[in-house]
Every structure is written in structure tokens, then in C-alpha cells.
Amino acid sequence: METHVLEAMARGGFERVVALHDRRSGLRGFLAVHDTSVGPAFGGIRRWSYRGEGEALRDCMRLARAMTQKCALADLPAGGGKLVLLDLPDVDWERAYEYVGGIVEEHAGRFFTGPDLGTGERELGWVARRTAFVARPGPEGPGELAEATAEGVFAGIAAALRHADGEEDWPRRRVVLQGVGEVGRRLALRLRRAGARVAAADVDARRARAAARALDLDVVDPSRELELPCDVFAPCALGGILHDLSIERLRCRIVAGAANNVLARAAHAERLHARGILYVPDFVINSGALVRGALFQLQGRREPLERIGAGIGATVTELLERARLQQAPPARVAAIEARRRVELRRAAMRPALRGADEGP
Ligand code: NAD
Numbered sequence: 001m002e003t004h005v006l007e008a009m010a011r012g013g014f015e016r017v018v019a020l021h022d023r024r025s026g027l028r029g030f031l032a033v034h035d036t037s038v039g040p041a042f043g044g045i046r047r048w049s050y051r052g053e054g055e056a057l058r059d060c061m062r063l064a065r066a067m068t069q070k071c072a073l074a075d076l077p078a079g080g081g082k083l084v085l086l087d088l089p090d091v092d093w094e095r096a097y098e099y100v101g102g103i104v105e106e107h108a109g110r111f112f113t114g115p116d117l118g119t120g121e122r123e124l125g126w127v128a129r130r131t132a133f134v135a136r137p138g139p140e141g142p143g144e145l146a147e148a149t150a151e152g153v154f155a156g157i158a159a160a161l162r163h164a165d166g167e168e169d170w171p172r173r174r175v176v177l178q179g180v181g182e183v184g185r186r187l188a189l190r191l192r193r194a195g196a197r198v199a200a201a202d203v204d205a206r207r208a209r210a211a212a213r214a215l216d217l218d219v220v221d222p223s224r225e226l227e228l229p230c231d232v233f234a235p236c237a238l239g240g241i242l243h244d245l246s247i248e249r250l251r252c253r254i255v256a257g258a259a260n261n262v263l264a265r266a267a268h269a270e271r272l273h274a275r276g277i278l279y280v281p282d283f284v285i286n287s288g289a290l291v292r293g294a295l296f297q298l299q300g301r302r303e304p305l306e307r308i309g310a311g312i313g314a315t316v317t318e319l320l321e322r323a324r325l326q327q328a329p330p331a332r333v334a335a336i337e338a339r340r341r342v343e344l345r346r347a348a349m350r351p352a353l354r355g356a357d358e359g360p
Helices: 005-012 053-073 093-106 121-127 145-165 182-194 205-215 222-227 244-249 268-274 288-299 305-326 330-358
Strands: 016-021 028-033 045-048 079-086 174-178 197-201 230-235 252-255
Touching (some): 053 330, 174 222
Parallel strands (some): 174 230
């Protein structure tokens, strides 16, 4: 299938899409910068085994655009970007990540990067050899990013329960977690502390068993995770898991989790709505790491977890209320609001840019 990159960029309002190839390490990948109209772009580094470069490019662009939406809804003076690396055999990864650091450095602060699937502390350390525009692990950095994400998702789930039933009532709740990795297990801890029952599924069975032992969770076979009756299904693994077939299998009342791009297509929000399932959009609920990373890079402050949770909880409450009034799916309402804010910001910047172009 032919890929019309320029057309896709124009339609999606992208500023820059770069194809990366490093002869020394064998790295192949893409960088997408979606929006820097009000501040630098933020986006992590995803390393994944894609079926082909077309899929990797589409994922890169989708994720970068979602970051712009996240920034707009979190009121951050920043935009979205993303780096996607093809997880191919025979790549010298240490050199590859150093090379990526060089690419980030070339953007001179217009693009900040950090962790994502396949990129953890070790890899970020390699990136940091070439650039300071990366979230550093350890005491020099913004603090635990997965903690911030889990805190925001927990607050968002609480807000969704209050919206649906008027109260959280944790001891009566059952939550099914898909994925107990960095965010999933931190979310499980919060849910268990609050008193909810939690069932966890992970394709890595050892990881699932370890989390279950440590946190007293029920372990679920990943093939059954979608159809377990529960209050909340929390996707904390990969994107694209809710599509025509899987949505029909759901037996939950609320979908709210950390995974990016949970819906295979935006239209699936309508199907969830029609089925009476409250879907809290990923780009609203999972912005904790972005908030923490961006505030640290832009203002040098370490945002406390409680404030991150309170902010995301309030945004989710407001969004769900607005969606109820409009009788529309929250994802549609959130996407329209994000677009409105981005357009406003771009329009506000235009006179300044025109002035600069005209010169003295
Ligand atoms: P992770 O790799 O640490 O954990 C993902 C877990 O999901 C792994 O344990 C994996 O085995 C499991 N998994 C994969 N496919 C599965 C399936 N079909 N069923 C059950 N389990 C499955 O990743 P993470 O950092 O915890 O991130 C989870 C999701 O949240 C990702 O989509 C990521 O993009 C998103 N996210 C993460 C952050 C963050 O701060 N880490 C921030 C925003 C969004």
C-alpha cells in the first residue's frame, strides 16, 4: 500500500516527520514532531517489533498527535512528538540510542524525549550521553514517571466511578487490569490499598504471578481478560486493543487505563458509548508522566504526585460532566476540545510570527 506521508502530515497538521537510519548501529526509525506552536514538543521513545515500516510510521504519527492533545488538555505550554525505533535483529542498541540522543540534540530544545515501551532507564542513560533534552532517571531527573502515570489513572478511575455512581465505594469494586508492567502494578497497588478487588492479566505469566503474590491480586488468563464482569477494565498494555470484535466481548461498565491509543479507530468510542460503557479517553487520563516531565523540563519543578492526581481527576470529572450534558462519547468531546485549544493557541501565536517575518 502506498503511503502518502506529505498528505498525512498536512491532514494531521504535522510540522516534521523524519526517517532515521544510522549506518554504524543499524538503527531504523522515525521521528514525528506534531506541534511546537506554544512550546517544545514532548514524546517518548518507543522501540517495538512492527510488521513493517508503514506500521511504524503510522504509530509514530498517531502517538505524536495524541501527545499534542494531551498537552492541550493538561494546559501545558508544550506540544506533541514521538520517536519510534524498529526493534530489528543485529542492531547495536547502545550506539543506536546514542545516535538518537544526537538527533534529539539537533532539535536544540524544540523536542524533549523520555521513556516508552521498550525504552527504560538503561536506554535513556545512553541517550543522555548526547543530549540534555531527555528525562533522566535518578535524582537529577523529574522523578518516577510511571508513578505519576499510575497516580493520574487511579484518580481518573475514581472520578469515573463518582460520575457513574456518585461514590467510589472501593470495597465493592472489581477492576480487571490488562498488563502489570511499570504502570499496571503501580495502579494495582493503589487500587488494593483503597480496598478494591483486582484481577490481573499479563501475557508474561511470571510477571502476573509475581504481582499477584505481592499485591494479593487474582490472576486471569489474558484470553479471558475482556469478558470478565467488572466495574472497570483498565488497559495498561498495548494500544489498539478495542476494535469491532473486542468491544462486543467487554462486560465492564467503565474502560479507563494507561495504555496509549486504546481504540483501534476513533469511531470505536461511539460503539462503546452505544453499548453504555463509559470510556475515559487515554489522552486525558494517562498524562501524569507528561505533566511531571514537562513541568520539570520547562519550569524546573518537581510536581508532587497528589497534585498530578488532583489535576487529572478534576479534568476527567469536568469532561464526563460535559459529555453527559451533550449526550456524546467523552472521547469525541475531549478530541473536539483539544482541537479547539490547539487552534486557539496556533492563532494566538500567528501575529507574533507574522511580525517576526515582516522584520523591522
Ligand atoms: P510495560 O512494558 O512496563 O508493561 C506492559 C505490560 O503489558 C507488560 O507486562 C506486558 O507483558 C503486558 N502485556 C502486553 N500485551 C498484553 C496483553 N495482550 N494482555 C495482557 N498483558 C499484556 O509498559 P508501561 O510503561 O507499564 O506502559 C503501559 C501502557 O501505558 C503503554 O501503552 C504505554 O504507552 C502507556 N503509558 C505509559 C506511561 C508511563 O509512564 N510508563 C505513560 C503514558 C502511557
